Amino acid sequence: MIAPPAVATRNDTISGRSLGYIPALDGLRAVAALAVLGFHAQIPGFGNGDIGVDIFFALSGFLITSILISRSGPRQPINFRDFYRRRALRLFPAYFAVVGACVIVELFADYGGTFKGAVVSSVYLANWTIAATDAGLGTLGHMWSLSIEEQFYVIWPVLLALLLRRLRWSGTSVLIAVSALVLAAWLMVVSLVIAGAPARIASNATPTRAVEMLIGGMLAIYIATPGLSGALERCGPASRVSIAGVVACVALLALVPMTGTSETVNSVVLWPVIAVLTCTVIYASIRAATPLAAPLSARFMTAVGKRSYGLYLWHFPVLVIIDTRWGLDTWAPRLAGIGVTAVAVLLSYRFIERPFLKRKDARRPEPEPARRPEVRVLGPELPMKT
Secondary structure: OOOOOOOOOOOOEOOOOOOOOOHHHHHHHHHHHHHHHHHHOOOOOOOOOOHHHHHHHHHHHHHHHHHHHHOOEOOEOOOHHHHHHHHHHHHHHHHHHHHHHHHHHHOOOOOOOHHHHHHHHHOOOHHHHHHHHOOOOHHHOOHHHHHHHHHHHHHHHHHHHHHHHHOOOEHHHHHHHHHHHHHHHHHHHHHHHHOOOOHHHHHHOHHHHHHHHHHHHHHHHHHOOHHHHOOOOOOOOOOHHHHHHHHHHHHHHHHOOOOOOOHHHHHHHHHHHHHHHHHHHHHHHHOOOHHHHHHHOOHHHHHHHHOHHHHHHHHHHHHHHHHHHHOOOOHHHHHHHHHHHHHHHHHHHHHHHHHHHHHHOOOOOOOOOOOOOOOOOOOOOOOOOO
16 A cells, blocks of 8 residues: 655745845855866866866756745646746857857867767757767867756756655655655666776766755755754854855865876765765855855855856867867966956856846746745845856
């Protein structure tokens, strides 16, 4: 006999907390983006800077899950049409601008597979192409991670909606279900390692990289359940949350220069560890832990964080072109690449991304009158962008 769905008690019910704008999360985006930039620019001390992608995955899982929960409820199902419209306006304009620019450049010089990269990136299948064939995608070789995120955006909202409905918005029950998904994804990674599969398969397969995004989703569910997370008041400098947040952030920064770890250690150990560390920083940022929030909320960090999507999109093609022509073994080409990237990012944000970001919020549907009681709000509504 199948047990009936769990029934959420009042304290265990998931409720969409409006967290307010949290500058420190933009700062965390900046940390991730600058780590990846330093890695691809071959700057000394950034030998493991590609962990910025892992940070992005965990952060994306948290933000997307928070968005889905905050705009729905037991009496108001997830509005998939609005969700995907907003995702398209956020992601597509700059994404396809980069794809188009790379194709144009490829007409005049061969950078090793850009045309193939443009085809598979246009349908967000770059990750599976690399996993299956180990094909080079030229100046679009970095699109594998964005393909994984887009596939997650397609699958996760539907799966989350099913879990919420089946488990009647019980925070504890949904957390248990999602933790089972995390375990299944991690065991898939372990199975591929034991089977001796090429490392590129686990690194590029959406189900395996879901470990990081689902851990981020678990944090969002925990925070959205007041009976579990409690009040989200500010933390004093000596509080346990503040200390944990600082330690986690320092640990992430300490991983950036670390080299020499095997692909097995990276996939089996570091992916979940980085996701947990990232979630610790996120939670401390939400609690406004001063020792952590202050540096992450600095003007430079938030400015970079708001432009981190464009930074990730544009930096790789620029650096591939410079590396092919002049190499990145000395500081002159590295700085030139960073400078060209900065100009491209600023122009992209001003003339491509911002106009569509304004449209993204122009047609938000009116909420139903009968919604769950509001909980304490930390600030104005958070425009959570990934």
